[in-house]
Amino acid sequence: MEITYGRFNYFPYESSWAVFVKAAALNLVSPSRLIASLSRVPVARYWMSDDLHIKNMADALGLPQAAVDRCFIDSLTACPPQNSHVYIRHCRRCIAAGYHSVYFLLHMLQRCPWHDEPLIACACCSRACLTASSLRIQPLEVGFTVHMRCGHFSFCSLGAVRMNEITDDQWQAYEHLGLQLQEWFQAVRAINSPIVDYASALYDPSWVGGSVPSKCEQLINCGLHQALAGVGPFPVPEAITVQPLPPQHVRITPYRAGEAEYKFGEEDLFALYRCVRRYLYKRYIKRHGECYRYLARLTTQGLHALDCQAACTVSAAYLAWRLALRYEFGGETLLNLAAPSRDILPTTARQIMELWIALFYTIWAGIERTNASRSVDRDRYSVALSCNAAPLTLSSEAVSIIGYTGSNLLHLICIHAAPEWLVRQAEERCLKRHRIAELSNSRAWESVQFWAYRPNPRTFLRFWYGQHGKGGGRISPVVAAG
């Protein structure tokens, strides 16, 4: 098979999307038809070289195989196998010149490395290689036009077959920086860390530059931090967004042979709970006794009108923790176990206490992080249970590594934000506050008290930022309290 393309249309590190769209236009067929003719599997993912016959493609296009390899994202970084869709994002200046880089397929890149322009998702372009009708081929009196409705691609067969306006200098720039980026990604791959690989390659079709940080974003952030620490700075630091990550603390709870198994129903779980509660109170809350007492006195509606800037995060976390552990899911349980997963329960008393403490830190870290990332768009957030069914599990702020047999937990390692760092953050915020009443947001107080506001029982706390003039319809972040 032959595909009319022309070497002059090839650019370094151009994406497979761009190659297929250009080739489809020059051959007056749909990109999906081209992809199907080169496919190794029934439904090929056009951004994955594994799904296509790369050698055939290189021969058909008349390009060297190495050049074609570079068009696919999996040649740069490991890709999660379950990805079945990618969002095509464009740099305004690159697409105007007829260029779309393979790096734009990477979620971690927020801005164009060459022009420092934001990468903007296009739904029309994202469908271009998936459906037969996305690229419109229309006959003229003589010749044809091929175009996309979004205007990002347009070709007339009577005009030039060169589909770009890229100068030699730009060509060199694409090659030079592209190579640097490739080397960086290769070094990241060499770290051989699943979280780094996953984070650097993650595609999330549901997230296209929205105002709410998703779990994927947090994971990318975490992976990026590890990658930057392991490899060194990204060649274009402005192209990626890295949120500050607090120092981490690792708590290891190994299983000791001969350690007595905890017998639920026979032993007093409340005694353990009181023990942990007292420990946390003495260690962290006592210094913030005034804040805690203020919060504890508030009604449910009052707890839904707290202020971001003046918040005492440690007291708020302690209160949310207590409410989460005592939350009745509708069963007989009077105290919830913060199990690492739905099926695996703690085995010993020590593990139960460790998990409770880890849960406290994760709620605290979640409130601290969300407070730090607030903005005009993110002007409110809640601390709530992430699920309305038992059991309570550790939230997304902690990484737990477990060893287990059946449903018995053996080894437990929890990685969460370092308590010392959390203490410092809370101290700083409390010192800036003039009056204890500032813990409540006056504007929110009015809204909650005097309007038809119904607190959700699963939402323990609600924080508001300033005058919170946000329009309706946008989702606010939620800190999972388990």
Add this chain to the structure above:
Amino acid sequence: MSDFLNTSDFDRDLFEHHPLVTATYTLITPMIAKAYSIIRERVFARHTGTFMFARPRMGKTKCAMTIKELLEAEFPQKYILYHTVDGDRSARLVRDLVMCIGLVTKIKESYSQLMEKFLLRVVSKLEERGGNHFVMIIDENQLLSIDAYNELLVIHNRLGARGISMTTVGFGQTEILGKRQVLFALGATNLVARFLCEPVKFVGCLDLQDLTSILDQYDSKIEYPLDSGCTYTQFFLPQAFASGFRIANYASVVWAALINIAGEKGPGSLPLEHIFRVIEHMLLRCRHMDSANFEISAAIIDESIDASLIKEFVSIMSQSATQD
């Protein structure tokens, strides 16, 4: 001389893949050289069309393919396309051209889309080469219908509108002269003027000098393995070759035998393909007789001529001429 000839073990694999055995070699015969010298001038001057005609089995197809390679080597900025015409009535030239290139197509595609696809291919290839001249070599052009000539005309005009000149080089049998008369009779003078106005007669092996030149290439020009320094004669008769044996020395004997077959019809009736068969048979037949004092006997030459079936071919062609 390459080492493999010095080994006592016979390399069967090498032998079986020899171009002479697989019939995949090309000789620049004096006839091809003459044809090329004419065509290259016309291509260089960007004539709109020229064609060569000859009787069957004179080596036109081989000549056309060789000329394509030579033109590509001499004019790297031109896009040269070789196409063999499908004589079927239902065939359409543009679809055939798209299929011949192997372009990706849909199940049902309109004529205009196929035409545009082909034109884009030509434009793209020329853009790649930095040129603006398209040369189409059409083999068996006597099979082209009037519709096909009209499609060719459209290609010609559309490319012209995009600043690309086109030269059509046809290779066909003598029937093409009859077709030219038909086109004249139908008033399609524009087609004749563009594609069929410069006929060139393609001749086969005409004299002893031509045959000597062909045989000399087996002795000294063509090598296998490529660039090994081992010529075809040397490959099959290494010991004889080392002692000075050259197949070109037998040119006069072979020529006399061939002329004897041609009889009063003259050497023009001798098909080139069969002459090659004679030479190939001689080399393959003598492979087992290789020795320092080897010589080709008259019996072997006769046997090779018989094996090539040249007599039968000449006889059939003369009967055909009588019936005409």
